Amino acid sequence: MRSTGVGRPKVASRQIIEDAAAELFLENTYSGTTIDQITNRAGVSRATFFNYFDAKSDLLWFEVDRAIDSLSEACVREASASSVATLRSVLLEIAADFDERRVPLALTQHEVMGATDEVMQSGLVRVAREAKVFGSFIAERHRRPEDDMLVCVAGNALAGAVAAAWVAWARAGIGRAPLEGYIRDSVDVILPGIEAALAPGGD
Amino acid sequence: MRSTGVGRPKVASRQIIEDAAAELFLENTYSGTTIDQITNRAGVSRATFFNYFDAKSDLLWFEVDRAIDSLSEACVREASASSVATLRSVLLEIAADFDERRVPLALTQHEVMGATDEVMQSGLVRVAREAKVFGSFIAERHRRPEDDMLVCVAGNALAGAVAAAWVAWARAGIGRAPLEGYIRDSVDVILPGIEAALAPGGD
DNA sequence: GGCTAAAAGTGTACTGAGTCCAGAAATGCC
DNA sequence: GGCATTTCTGGACTCAGTACACTTTTAGCC
Numbered sequence: 001m002r003s004t005g006v007g008r009p010k011v012a013s014r015q016i017i018e019d020a021a022a023e024l025f026l027e028n029t030y031s032g033t034t035i036d037q038i039t040n041r042a043g044v045s046r047a048t049f050f051n052y053f054d055a056k057s058d059l060l061w062f063e064v065d066r067a068i069d070s071l072s073e074a075c076v077r078e079a080s081a082s083s084v085a086t087l088r089s090v091l092l093e094i095a096a097d098f099d100e101r102r103v104p105l106a107l108t109q110h111e112v113m114g115a116t117d118e119v120m121q122s123g124l125v126r127v128a129r130e131a132k133v134f135g136s137f138i139a140e141r142h143r144r145p146e147d148d149m150l151v152c153v154a155g156n157a158l159a160g161a162v163a164a165a166w167v168a169w170a171r172a173g174i175g176r177a178p179l180e181g182y183i184r185d186s187v188d189v190i191l192p193g194i195e196a197a198l199a200p201g202g203d
Numbered sequence: 204m205r206s207t208g209v210g211r212p213k214v215a216s217r218q219i220i221e222d223a224a225a226e227l228f229l230e231n232t233y234s235g236t237t238i239d240q241i242t243n244r245a246g247v248s249r250a251t252f253f254n255y256f257d258a259k260s261d262l263l264w265f266e267v268d269r270a271i272d273s274l275s276e277a278c279v280r281e282a283s284a285s286s287v288a289t290l291r292s293v294l295l296e297i298a299a300d301f302d303e304r305r306v307p308l309a310l311t312q313h314e315v316m317g318a319t320d321e322v323m324q325s326g327l328v329r330v331a332r333e334a335k336v337f338g339s340f341i342a343e344r345h346r347r348p349e350d351d352m353l354v355c356v357a358g359n360a361l362a363g364a365v366a367a368a369w370v371a372w373a374r375a376g377i378g379r380a381p382l383e384g385y386i387r388d389s390v391d392v393i394l395p396g397i398e399a400a401l402a403p404g405g406d
Numbered sequence: 407g408g409c410t411a412a413a414a415g416t417g418t419a420c421t422g423a424g425t426c427c428a429g430a431a432a433t434g435c436c
Numbered sequence: 437g438g439c440a441t442t443t444c445t446g447g448a449c450t451c452a453g454t455a456c457a458c459t460t461t462t463a464g465c466c
Contacts, residue, residue: 045415150392167355190396
């Protein structure tokens, strides 16, 4: 993210660290791998690691983080009439971008990673972030405060549904059907209820 | 939880540690308080702390943990016909037990605690645990596997809704209406959709 | 070439949570 | 008194994450 061309150029690319980490996680599990081991393999100092990542757990979820980034941006961009329908289409659109090669390690290699509390906890942070994105979107479209209960209910429930879809998709193994279908099936369970509640007089 | 009367009797009660912690959290925020400070004030050694609690964050959520314990037990006990209606009534029953004096510190004193990632993360673990309880209950009643996607969707969405209700309730401040109403309003947004999806042929 | 500013990387020391474990202290029972 | 059992303690350890001063590499400018 260098703005100008001035200054020392990056050599320790994010990618190198991510790759080294992925290798080590598969060899020794997530919690069995220390940041020192990762930086050693990547040929980078420990301090540099923290220039690129805020936490060790970021290495597990970068695909998901990027997806949520996309989601957040798309939510700002889109401006169709029904917010719920928009949300649905944005979600599916982003899901369509996710192919086999971008399944998060933490989900597919669930067994290998050891379903540590650590791993789960860092995943939950992503779900919560997504809930917040949903909530903000709905709040804005429906002129409700961000901390409105219905807004939070909708955001949380949606994020929970999406998380379940991700997990089911990842667990499906090689040859899995596209993520899109999973998302649609899960989200459609609760979207109608949310739409009804958000409709004027639905309170 | 001593089974027999034999052995050294407990002196450091859980309660003493909880109280010392609550004081310190309000004085210095959650993250500004170390376990050493807590054990010092409680007059207990650091090692003893970990005899009673698995983590510092357990001190923030014991009310919630107990509520989820009740929920889990109640789910096992109840055996009515419609699982969704049962879930709803169990939830409301347990909510009715929560009065003003049992609002979790982490939620009411949200500002004082500093909305640290730490605090949020440990709260998310509780939401996830609740989701699992819901999921197990639904799975059993509907003869579905625990990792069935619809089961997870339902569990996660419900837990998300309940979490939103808790937060809204805690934020409402002194004189807040009973938790029960919050739970009902939030859960009823999504329960119909779940019920429909779970109904035979609703897949 | 040398100087400077800026960005990237390094080294080191620190805090604090959580783990481990051996052993001390307090009890009931014989 | 001895004995098993439980609680409590002390100390050493690992590791994530923070802070900060310092060095290195580049571009641009003179």
